[in-house]
Amino acid sequence: xxxxxxxxxxxxxxxxxxxxxxxxxxxxxxxxxxxxxxxxxxxxxxxxxxxxxxxxxxxxxxxxxxxxxxxxxxxxxxxxxxxxxxxxxxxxxxxxxxxxxxxxxxxxxxxxxxxxxxxxxxxxxxxxxxxxxxxxxxxxxxxxxxxxxxxxxxxxxxxxxxxxxxxxxxxxxxxxxxxxxxxxxxxxxxxxxxxxxxxxxxxxxxxxxxxxxxxxxxxxxxxxxxxxxxxxxxxxxxxxxxxxxxxxxxxxxxxxxxxxxxxxxxxxxxxxxxxxxxxxxxxxxxxxxxxxxxxxxxxxxxxxxxxxxxxxxxxxxxxxxxxxxxxxxxxxxxxxxxxxxxxx
Amino acid sequence: xxxxxxxxxxxxxxxxxxxxxxxxxxxxxxxxxxxxxxxxxxxxxxxxxxxxxxxxxxxxxxxxxxxxxxxxxxxxxxxxxxxxxxxxxxxxxxxxxxxxxxxxxxxxxxxxxxxxxxxxxxxxxxxxxxxxxxxxxxxxxxxxxxxxxxxxxxxxxxxxxxxxxxxxxxxxxxxxxxxxxxxxxxxxxxxxxxxxxxxxxxxxxxxxxxxxxxxxxxxxxxxxxxxxxxxxxxxxxxxxxxxxxxxxxxxxxxxxxxxxxxxxxxxxxxxxxxxxxxxxxxxxxxxxxxxxxxxxxxxxxxxxxxxxxxxxxxxxxxxxxxxxx
Numbered sequence: 263x264x265x266x267x268x269x270x271x272x273x274x275x276x277x278x279x280x281x282x283x284x285x286x287x288x289x290x291x292x293x294x295x296x297x298x299x300x301x302x303x304x305x306x307x308x309x310x311x312x313x314x315x316x317x318x319x320x321x322x323x324x325x326x327x328x329x330x331x332x333x334x335x336x337x338x339x340x341x342x343x344x345x346x347x348x349x350x351x352x353x354x355x356x357x358x359x360x361x362x363x364x365x366x367x368x369x370x371x372x373x374x375x376x377x378x379x380x381x382x383x384x385x386x387x388x389x390x391x392x393x394x395x396x397x398x399x400x401x402x403x404x405x406x407x408x409x410x411x412x413x414x415x416x417x418x419x420x421x422x423x424x425x426x427x428x429x430x431x432x433x434x435x436x437x438x439x440x441x442x443x444x445x446x447x448x449x450x451x452x453x454x455x456x457x458x459x460x461x462x463x464x465x466x467x468x469x470x471x472x473x474x475x476x477x478x479x480x481x482x483x484x485x486x487x488x489x490x491x492x493x494x495x496x497x498x499x500x501x502x503x504x505x506x507x508x509x510x511x512x513x514x515x516x517x518x519x520x521x522x523x524x525x526x527x528x529x530x531x532x533x534x535x536x537x538x539x540x541x542x543x544x545x546x547x548x549x550x551x552x553x554x555x556x557x558x559x560x561x562x563x564x565x566x567x568x569x570x571x572x573x574x575x576x577x578x579x580x581x582x583x584x585x586x587x588x589x590x591x592x593x594x595x596x597x598x599x600x601x602x603x604x605x606x
Numbered sequence: 607x608x609x610x611x612x613x614x615x616x617x618x619x620x621x622x623x624x625x626x627x628x629x630x631x632x633x634x635x636x637x638x639x640x641x642x643x644x645x646x647x648x649x650x651x652x653x654x655x656x657x658x659x660x661x662x663x664x665x666x667x668x669x670x671x672x673x674x675x676x677x678x679x680x681x682x683x684x685x686x687x688x689x690x691x692x693x694x695x696x697x698x699x700x701x702x703x704x705x706x707x708x709x710x711x712x713x714x715x716x717x718x719x720x721x722x723x724x725x726x727x728x729x730x731x732x733x734x735x736x737x738x739x740x741x742x743x744x745x746x747x748x749x750x751x752x753x754x755x756x757x758x759x760x761x762x763x764x765x766x767x768x769x770x771x772x773x774x775x776x777x778x779x780x781x782x783x784x785x786x787x788x789x790x791x792x793x794x795x796x797x798x799x800x801x802x803x804x805x806x807x808x809x810x811x812x813x814x815x816x817x818x819x820x821x822x823x824x825x826x827x828x829x830x831x832x833x834x835x836x837x838x839x840x841x842x843x844x845x846x847x848x849x850x851x852x853x854x855x856x857x858x859x860x861x862x863x864x865x866x867x868x869x870x871x872x873x874x875x876x877x878x879x880x881x882x883x884x885x886x887x888x889x890x891x892x893x894x895x896x897x898x899x900x901x902x903x904x905x906x907x908x909x910x911x912x913x914x915x916x917x918x919x920x921x922x923x924x925x926x927x928x929x930x931x
Binding site: 305306436438439466467468469470471472474475493494495496497499500523533534535537538539549550551552553554555558559 | 766829868870873881
């Protein structure tokens with residue numbers, strides 16, 4: 263086991279649509295280490311959110327996990343019964359922060375009650391089991407404790423007057439503040455892993471900087487491992503230790519952050535980074551022609567044969583059309599799925 | 607003479623109180639979306655307008671096209687007073703100034719095919735009466751923006767986000783305008799598609815000699831495309847100048863914080879200026895400098911007196927009490 267916290271093995275996820283089966287996650291292998299931030303980057307529709315959801319088995323009804331294992335602390339999450347998933351994993355071992363804080367909070371309940379709900383569900387269950395130990399507190403006393411815990415946690419998240427604000431409703435909070443509330447709910451049961459799906463996309467830059475800073479501090483303090491899903495390469499650069507680049511359902515390159523941005527082994531990574539306009543560090547980028555990736559992200563109902571990137575790849579060879587490349591290590595800790603790298 | 611001159615533009619919106627508030631005597635509130643801003647845009651120039659959501663940048667774009675009526679101030683287009691134009695003159699003005707709006711899909715009529723959408727400008731402005739001439743022009747437009755003439759028979763839903771964006775660009779360019787207001791033309795697009803759209807728009811600028819008022823919250827894009835830049839905060843311009851001045855020597859504390867908070871690939875992991883709090887409401891803006899409640903270099907003067915936008919050096923204006931000529 264060592265430092266591994268969660269490893270995904272050979273995961274295949276398909277959606278059933280009217281037009282046929284769509285393989286959104288295609289034989290993905292991924293390992294998340296304890297206390298490390300792994301960024302999953304890719305363009306929209308590449309399957310990064312689906313991968314996140316399938317870890318918690320929260321896929322929509324049309325989505326099916328066809329094959330693979332998700333192993334955490336020695337057990338395969340995919341084999342656990344729904345009840346155990348709910349009681350032990352979701353929100354307890356693995357918490358989640360979604361893209362839109364507006365939609366992760368229930369508009370008709372007070373913010374405090376929603377936070378306490380998390381505690382009631384997890385600690386309440388435990389107390390029931392521990393009834394024999396005679397440590398059970400009075401329900402009212404217990405609630406007061408939870409409330410205090412919620413206030414302390416909100417306070418830590420940088421919400422002023424937390425004691426008053428827990429009596430307010432989500433609409434009384436701004437976007438950035440709502441995301442702080444969602445983060446409170448995620449961290450309150452001290453999870454060993456967090457899945458953050460574009461948590462700052464709906465926010466302004468100055469607020470985004472606040473939230474990223476907050477997350478960084480929390481991750482350090484609680485030693486939480488994070489699967490951070492984003493399309494923003496700048497954010498990925500700032501927050502992550504490891505990066506995996508996803509294209510059309512497969513991971514095409516994974517490495518530690520520094521190495522990935524410097525070496526850019528896969529043609530897709532190279533092209534993606536080439537498209538970025540106006541790097542703040544460099545000065546002479548004005549009005550130059552930006553590099554683009556020809557064509558479009560393929561339709562996954564009929565994905566291209568072989569390597570899914572080959573129709574858009576400048577280095578495409580014959581073998582790329584025929585076979586699908588496998589993720590292989592090219593230098594220590596740096597893996598790429600590309601035939602061009604193998605032939606070298 | 608500049609192509610577009612904006613002087614002391616104010617656009618306020620009335621926010622009607624609800625039934626209950628009226629009952630308790632609380633009246634209509636006024637949202638000061640744009641509160642006294644001035645700038646010039648020269649021909650063939652790209653003027654980048656940046657700011658966070660709710661700072662009034664879109665309202666500026668709509669006001670200079672008179673899509674919303676400004677409350678006060680002056681706007682001159684090619685020396686003519688835009689706010690005193692009659693219907694006929696305004697109709698002529700719309701030949702020369704066009705809009706690319708934020709959401710490509712919602713700005714394309716889903717019931718019209720692309721051919722119909724693109725021939726509408728020619729019909730409205732009676733450029734020609736011959737149908738085959740219009741058809742030819744539509745074909746040309748589609749080719750220019752990188753689509754095929756066959757696409758004229760398709761409907762907007764058949765296009766991807768990037769292609770839909772190309773159609774809105776084509777429509778804006780149909781009548782060879784002099785000024786295009788581009789309101790977040792790449793929001794909601796993937797990185798690789800964003801690059802395609804930016805390239806296209808810059809190409810069009812070279813080809814047709816356009817001036818852009820390019821509104822965006824994305825500093826990377828603004829840095830890439832602009833000749834001049836204005837940074838807005840809560841209805842005011844806090845800093846304005848040439849691209850070099852703004853990016854190499856940002857002087858306003860808000861501009862500095864904004865630049866520092868942008869995540870950048872391959873940047874050094876340096877200490878950031880993290881602003882506290884959030885943008886206040888434009889219904890009841892703070893007294894003095896509007897940025898003062900969040901400013902990390904605030905002094906007592908900032909709370910009482912509002913700083914004016916003054917020219918600090920050639921082509922560099924700042925509204926901050928700390929900066930003096």
